[in-house]
Amino acid sequence: MAEFVSLQEAIASWVTDGDVVALEGFTHLIPFAAGHEIIRQGRRDLTLIRMTPDLVYDQMIGMGCARKLVFSWGGNPGVGSLHRFRDAVENGHPVPLEIEEHSHAAMADAWAAGASGLPFALLRGYRGTSLTELGSTVRSVTCPFTGEELAAVAAHRPDVGIIHAQRADRRGNVLVEGIVGIQKETVLASAASVVTVEEVVDELAAPSLNSVVIPGWTIDAIAVVPGGARPSYAHGYYPRDNSFYQEWDAISRDRNRFDRWMQQNVIGT
């Protein structure tokens, strides 16, 4: 049953050094506020899972929270590189970063497999790519009906999954609307789940009987954090801050400027 707590309390209760953590939200509803709270609480040695690390993981990696990254596309969308991610991979700064790299299809399937209680996901993927030569993250199974060989990837099963959503009702039922990404899968695949929302309402008022609603009894903690996805967006609440995504290129390119920005905008808040 979802408990309504402060963001500080939610992160303190559910995120511990060394945990496998996923802050998901596919190019929408990215839980920046939760990521910043993890940085403020000084978590270390985290294994971070996320299809698109985006700025939120660039910041967490740059602040030394992560030991390992599991991802499928590590760029600044429409802008270019994630410089803190690159600095960690290319130069081991501020700490070395182990990476486990997938395709989007495999990551999405691994989320669905985790939510489905299956140990692995099956896909017709990775054919002819060098990605299959990187360790044993991609294995294969043979179809017992056709003999076709298909790719297999292990299901995602984080210690805690963290997402941002538009709103929750008093029972903790959460509505996700628009680009729903893998929000539901992240909650259901994770041993524990934390959700930040724009607001709590008496009536969820889901627009459709088939709207994406995550029942409160599948969630451990909910924190009300208006603007909790900025500079990403919350459909129906505020738009994506595209200019900031562009400014981030210059801010993150330089180690000192990055540190200053984090001190001023994340640590010192």
Next chain:
Amino acid sequence: MAEFVSLQEAIASWVTDGDVVALEGFTHLIPFAAGHEIIRQGRRDLTLIRMTPDLVYDQMIGMGCARKLVFSWGGNPGVGSLHRFRDAVENGHPVPLEIEEHSHAAMADAWAAGASGLPFALLRGYRGTSLTELGSTVRSVTCPFTGEELAAVAAHRPDVGIIHAQRADRRGNVLVEGIVGIQKETVLASAASVVTVEEVVDELAAPSLNSVVIPGWTIDAIAVVPGGARPSYAHGYYPRDNSFYQEWDAISRDRNRFDRWMQQNVIGT
């Protein structure tokens, strides 16, 4: 690109003797009108796939359209037996009926696998049941990460999938609302698809950005058939005719009464 045609034309163009056909709709939006048209056109030797054969397949089986049935629950919901189905299985009347029997979970997964372009579906299912002893419809695969043995069922890939839905827009985009069952999977898993709808509208007016909408370019033929799901229901249009489901028990119990009813209510219309 979906073509708008009459029901008679849609069935004549897309359903042929010997085809593998699925009329789906999980306890909602059951395409009765399409089934009746198949009966009127005298199709034979069909392999019929459907999770819950329901009255629509009881009628098609009783009229001798089917050679084989692939299903997971063959009863009259809340009432009892499907007598024409039983007569075919127990006595081979009017023609012998081969059956391939699954669990709901396996059927649903087989639909999802078909829609996903995969040759088979993976599930933790059938454990300890006698169903695994019936032929080779259930096989097993071993997880290459954990060594766990899981069940495998072949994907559904019918020649034609037929569903009923609430409405379509002029481009043939179809809205399904309420209990959406496996409507989308049936269209996407089938080599060809026919959709009957309550109405065609200028604006689909899907209630949510995430409403279940099947794009027109995935559909072959659309026929406008108001009431096309009766005595099943169309959420927002008309309710389930529960009394008829109860009356069907007596109508279908007796071969002659069944034949008379079909002549009066299906053939002679």
Next chain:
Amino acid sequence: MSEWTAPEMMVVAAARALTNDDVCFVGIGTPSEACNLARLTHAPHLTLIYESGTIGARPDVLPLSIGDGDLSETAVTTVSVPEMFRYWLQGGRITIGFLGAAQMDRFGNINTTVIGDYDRPSVRLPGGGGAPEIATSCGEVFITASHSPRALVEKVDFITSLGFGRDGRERERLGITTKGPTLVVTDLCTMRPEQGTNELIVENLHPGVSRSDVIDATGWKVRFADQVGETPPPTVEELEVLRDLKARTEAAHGGAS
């Protein structure tokens, strides 16, 4: 002559086993009656899930099918059937699977497939539906059955849904970690699996029912717990709510029960 019927006692006794924290995968018939009675009495926050994809349904009348529109309209959300079976049932989100049994043996193995030989059945039953995976994926399983030698048999003709297997050891052997059948409620008594053997033994007799009534109505040589209790009779509230529910249902379905 008591002021309630045996089927009413069965529904009431089953309903009492459910709590506000349970997430219940509900079958049609007695299970649905019991789950909704619990929701309308002591367990208002009990979560009901029907295999049609409706999560958190709060129907005003009992559904005739597991897909009645009322379920979707009153649900927290309605998901596709593949999602229901993958994310919710197989995903391990259900605490209690609630099944009815046409034919059951002493180890809680259920047959809803065929009476007689599979290829030449004397009676072809509807089949498994959701039950085969409900029996193994839910945290535990409650079963209701009308108590007769035809329903509670020495040996089931077909195992549609696994209880503890032919010898009571099958779940262990298959490495199944869910509990399986932990409670059976009939119109005569309640039964639970015996520690060690997993054989269903009588735990409580419903008011006015004798041991010999149960022995005569059971197809196997039924055994009793060391301490056999008596099921508390239905309360006035339980009976009122149940009868109102069934009256509303009858009115809504035009003669359905």
Next chain:
Amino acid sequence: MSEWTAPEMMVVAAARALTNDDVCFVGIGTPSEACNLARLTHAPHLTLIYESGTIGARPDVLPLSIGDGDLSETAVTTVSVPEMFRYWLQGGRITIGFLGAAQMDRFGNINTTVIGDYDRPSVRLPGGGGAPEIATSCGEVFITASHSPRALVEKVDFITSLGFGRDGRERERLGITTKGPTLVVTDLCTMRPEQGTNELIVENLHPGVSRSDVIDATGWKVRFADQVGETPPPTVEELEVLRDLKARTEAAHGGAS
């Protein structure tokens, strides 16, 4: 001095290859520009699918990310990301996958992963994203690249997305039935795989571009078709629509291009 830029010619040439019947899986950047230009000119019914789950998107401005809200609001429907990759891409519903290439070889193999050694990269690129499965699951693949020896190389450091493999035969060997790269559009020319060898050869030169321009800008010993044509220059309408689109985009994104 021509009245259009080389990048504009590239976008226009790519847009012309798309038709009303196509279902296009769109990458950000030049592919997105080309797809939307086609939709706003000769192919109004072209179906655009972005990997964020938006099907049939009709954005008014170019998205900066593949997940901008505009895509969802203008789409026929927005599905979950697992559904997008399973039902739509892997399900074989996409006719054309449209990819940009940071580094590409003569067989259309694309590297967007690393420059240099994987474990000690000189440049760490973003990685595969949707591309590895787009390259093999779509009916055919169109590729855009800015024509330079650093982009069109003799050998890619890493095959992120399969073209025809190291020797032009890999798709056959793996039993992949989709066509793979059938068109490459750069800012200098268009290329297509040669019958038999699957090596990309120059088919059309953009106006004002010479063979030696292409030879100098290509990292492998580039070959030309027997009949090399000239790409028709951008029409007034094509240029107007493209420039309006980019102006609207710039205004909307506060300086984005």
